[in-house]
Each structure stands twice: as structure tokens, then as C-alpha cells.
Amino acid sequence: MLEDMERNQMQCRDFREFADSYLSDELLVETNHEVIKHLETCTDCRRELAARRDLRRKLRSGFESAPDLQLRKEVAGTATAQLRDVALSRAPLSAARYMAIAASLLIVAALGFIVVQQRWRVQRSAVLTASVVGDHRDCALNHRLDERPIDLHEAGSKYDRAYINLVNAVMSEDRLPAGVELVDAHSCVFKRRRFGHVILKYHGQVVSVLVTDIEAQDHPGSTGVTEAIADAQLDDFRLAYFETRRHAVFVVSGLSDAENLSIAQAIEPSVSRHIMDAERIADVRLKTYSQTDKL
């Protein structure tokens, strides 16, 4: 009898430990069954459970109805309006992300294009300037070209109209420094590249003005306007050059930077004008021929 009572006491103590978890439905199924079984036989624990349930109800009800815990209606209205404004005006993150990615891709593509273009131009310029210097050295200075130079007029008729009257274009400018003398003019070939070559002499130095065709497709972005004069140094020679839509013009010599550049600046207006006229005439002829061919 006493043993039974002690067992019952233990069960009541256990129940009090589990009662709240039982009310919260957080007990394991087996423990839940034991609690229910105990409740069927224990009046005190049933009362305790009812009291705890009532305590929770009062706690919840008191919390929900406490006057000092109520949100003011006018605040709720204003806050909702603010939230609605934010919700309906904000740009979705995903769209912003897409825009950022698209912008990044565009920038990368543009940079890539510029880098490729610049690299290509540098490579092309390196090959071209090497030919220019080679022609100046082998033709104007050492006279040892493999192929014999031909007359500019002949070359103009056969290969490139820009060569016709090139000498006049070079020498027509009054801006040429005093003391510049014409030595020779012809068309020559260095490493399969043809040049219109006007050879001058200034302060005892041989100066080459070299005009060569650069293919239209090798010249992206050109608008037909003469590019700015730039200069560089290669193999102890000074180079100054400028370009038109389809031609590059070089001034090469052993002069000082300023002297070499001053010759390039002096001839640039008339030579550019002359070459661009020749390019226009060539374009018209090409168009005429193609129309004739169609007919």
C-alpha cells in the first residue's frame, strides 16, 4: 500500500515536470500517453493542469488586452502607407542585379574591343614603321633596293592615284622650313609594300616623305579626317606620321625631334588634302566601274 502511494507521488512529481510541455504539445508520443494515463487516475494533477491552462489563458488574454500594449490606430495607418510606398516604388533586387550585370558585360566588351583594337593597331604600326624605316635606309640612304623604283606618275596610274603630283603637294607649302631641298621623287617597294617616296635634304640630312596605302579594312573608325601627327623613334631615325582614310604619310630622318616634326607639320595640310582628293576620285571611279559592270 505504502509502495503504491510512493509510486503515485513520483508520478505526480513527474507530471508537474511534464505538464507545461504537455500543454504546449511538445512531448514525445510515449510521454504524452503516460501523462494522459496519469491524469485519468489523479484528481490533484487534473486540477493542477487546469490551473496551468487557466494561467496561460489569463497570460495571453491579459497580454492581448492590456491597454498600454495596444498600437495606436493612426500610427498603424501612417506606417502602412509608408510600407506601401516602399513596396510599390522600389525596384526589385533581381532587376537591379540584371542591370548591373548587363552594364558590367557592356563595359568588359567595350574594354575588350578597345584592347584588341589597340593591340592590333600597335602590331600593324610596328610592321609598318619597320618598313618605312627600312625603305628610308635602303632606298634613300643606301640605294640598295631589290626592285628598281619607278616614276611617281607611272605608279599613280598603275597603283595608287595619290602618287600623282605628290611632289607638288609636298613642296607647295610655304611653311616648309627654309633650306629644305628636293632631292628625288619616285615610287619604290620595300618588303612588298609600295611607297610614294619624296626625298628631301635639310641641314645636311636626308629626309624621306613616304606615302603608302593602308587597306580600308585595316582602318576601322576612320572618318576621313586626317589624324593628328604623331612621332616616334626607331633605329636612330625620327619618324613623324599622319593618316588619311586609306593612306599613311611618314616623315623619316636623322634630324632632331623638332626639326623632323616641323617638316611633317609643314607638309601635312597640302599632302592630306591632295591624298583625300585622290581617294575621293578613286571612290567615284570605283563606283562608276561597278555600275558599268552591272549594266
Place this chain on the structure above:
Amino acid sequence: MFRFRRAKARREEWASFENEALPHRADLYRMAKWLLGDRDQAEDLVQETLLEALRSFHRFEKGTNCRAWLIKIMYHTLSKKRRSENRLRVVSDSEEQIAETVAFEPPTPENLTEQEVLDALKSLPQQFQEVVILSDVEDMTYKEIAEALSIPTGTVMSRLHRGRRLLRAELAVYANSLGIGRRTEVRATHAGRHGEESDAVS
């Protein structure tokens, strides 16, 4: 076309937020006001919580407990605020020990008013108050409470156990002082919130 679709998506999201989240604003405010005590601060906290919830509403899993999700955001917002204000509240050992000193489990008193129950709750250390409210008022599971408070589930369980026991002890002392306690011979040794000891005999 894309702009129209975006506007439509925003309207739909707002409608969904209005239906799912906004009905819990009053609950959030009660919790915030209880925790902070100040009306303006509580209103600010609730609005910040809802703004944050709106921004991350796409992460809310439909069909789960939205109130628990919002309360979790509110606790994180509050925690961030306290950190930024350098007012992180550290739970002292003594507060944890107080609960351990309740040696006797008194019967739960009856015939008390809602206000008396709330007053008793207020007298508990805050970490016990909040778990009791989150569980017994907000009906959150142990797991949801653990996520909201960023504490282990085991800590939630032990705090709840101690918090409820403390609450009952507090109420028993009060009921006995009014002569309305249960007619059970109890002797509770209870160290109150401020560390004083009191004996209660009914």
C-alpha cells in the same frame, strides 16, 4: 512591357505582404512595447521590422508561421540596434541562479486576475519573460523561439521551465499574501528578482 510586368509583380507582392504579414503588426507591437517599455521606440522597432520583412519577403516560405518569422526579424533588428548603441544586454549569472533557488514546486494558484498574472510576469528577469511570452502567448515552438533568439533549443527549454516555475512561485507568494492560495501545505523558498529571500506558507 518589362516595366509593366515589374509593376504588376510589385503589386502582387505587396498584396501578399498585406495579407500575410501586416495582420501580425499588433502582436509585434505588444511584444516590442513589453520588451522596450517605450511607446515611440516600440513603434520604430515594429516599422523597421516590417520594412526589413518587406525587403526579404521573397524568402518567406508560404504556409509557415509568419508571426514567428516576423518576431525572429524583430529580435534580429533589436539585437542590431542594441549592438550599434553599445547596449548589448548580458544575462548575468545571478539571474540564471535565481531560478535555480526555487526549491519547491508550489501548486499553481487560481482565482487571480489577468493583470496580477502580467504583474508577476513583469517581475521575472527579462530572458525568462520573453521565452514565456513567445511560447505561451505567441504559441511559438521551441525551435521557432530558438531561431528568433539565436539560442540553442535546449536553452529555450531550460529557460521556459525555469521561467514558468518562477512565475508560478511568484503568483503563489502573491496569492498566499491575499489569502486566496490553494489549500495545499506548501513551503516555497523563493529568491525574488532583487535577491531577497521570502518564505511563503499557505
